[in-house]
Amino acid sequence: MTSPTIQKDIVSACKIEIVKAILKKLNGDYFSLLVDESFDVSRKEQMAIVLRYIDRMGFVMERLIDIVHVQDTSALSLKRAIVNLLAQHSLSLSSVRGKCYYGASNMQGEINGLKILIKQESRLAHSIHCFAHQLQLTFVGVSKKCIEVGKLVVLVPNILNVLGSSFKCMDELRDSQKDKIQETLDMGEITIGRGLN
Template sequence: MAYRIRLNASLKCTRYLLRQGLSFRGHDESATSSNKGNYLELLQFLVNHDEKVKALVLENAPGNLKLIAPSIKKDLVNACAKECISLIMSDLKDRYFSIIVDEARDVSIKEQMAIMVRYVNNKGQIIKRFVGVQHVTDTTSSALKKSIDEFFSFEGLSFSKLRGQGYDRDSNMIGEFNDLKTKILREQLCAFYVHCFAHQLQLTLVAVAKKNIDVASFFTMANNLVNVVGASCKRHDALRVQYQ
């Protein structure tokens, strides 16, 4: 019973921080710190407003059951992530679906592959769900295909239900012979490729803007104006007064 109360308190803090997209750890989490970070401060708030929690959490918990170690926080976050993906997969069931894959680096300079699924639910609504980020040490089409295979295997998805794939226009994604798109099509001929319209539109707009002198001058002037005004609080206030 005592462990359940401690775990529930930690889970409440974890769910709140995840829902709000807030960081867990603080710069200084020592006992003398005036701000120990969001997780510990939120847990302390629960302690201050719930007598049952206060009797069993933080200072009143055994040294090996405080549930505040970084590794415990990561375990709780991973558990929440698995529950969310489990709900998404239960809604997806055996429906036909498409995947959207993109690459991005995080702040630790690690290459990542983000995966989304897109399907139609029982109400006829188009649902798009983010289902995970996987660290990839190599961005070749073979490495990305292997990561997708591992994700499909882990989540119990089948290529026989795959009906679409969407990426940007990088050569390793949509080349002609040995790209990711072709590798998936070899396994599932019905997984039609749809290029990223937003990415293509952005490239088109940039190319057109550079060729048009008036448009290029406008954006150059707008960029300079933003830099000049944004660098000074006084200029910012003066501009705001002019447009009141």
């Protein structure tokens, strides 16, 4: 298990099974495509590809299906990488009904960016925002108007970093929360039952 080759094989097998499970939950043939480009710690350009779809239960889901290494970040090569990835999973650009891109101008460009290249192939694909980005934009907008929200946006990640770095801290927080919930239940401030909380 300490062999890097074996570890990579296990990770690859897990990835394949997870993507299969995601695609099995796709309800129908249509989905939205969310694409972002970034680079990893070794400074290699990568493209994260996320599908947004309605699952069989009727819920909107956003699932990362792959992070693709791209050597050339031109819009044409990004499109080629997306088409190849979709083809590997028996999907096509003609099934795309929504699209969202972040990153450089080669993603968003109105003349020859990835946005236009995909629009040419899938006329029914409308521009959308992913949920996380919508939440981020909302927080930024509200924090500019309300100083307390701005402080909260800074404070929450700091708390999560401190708590997340220690299992003992997380256990103490859970115990404290459990005690507070029991106390409010005993005082009758909250009630329990299906769908109430």
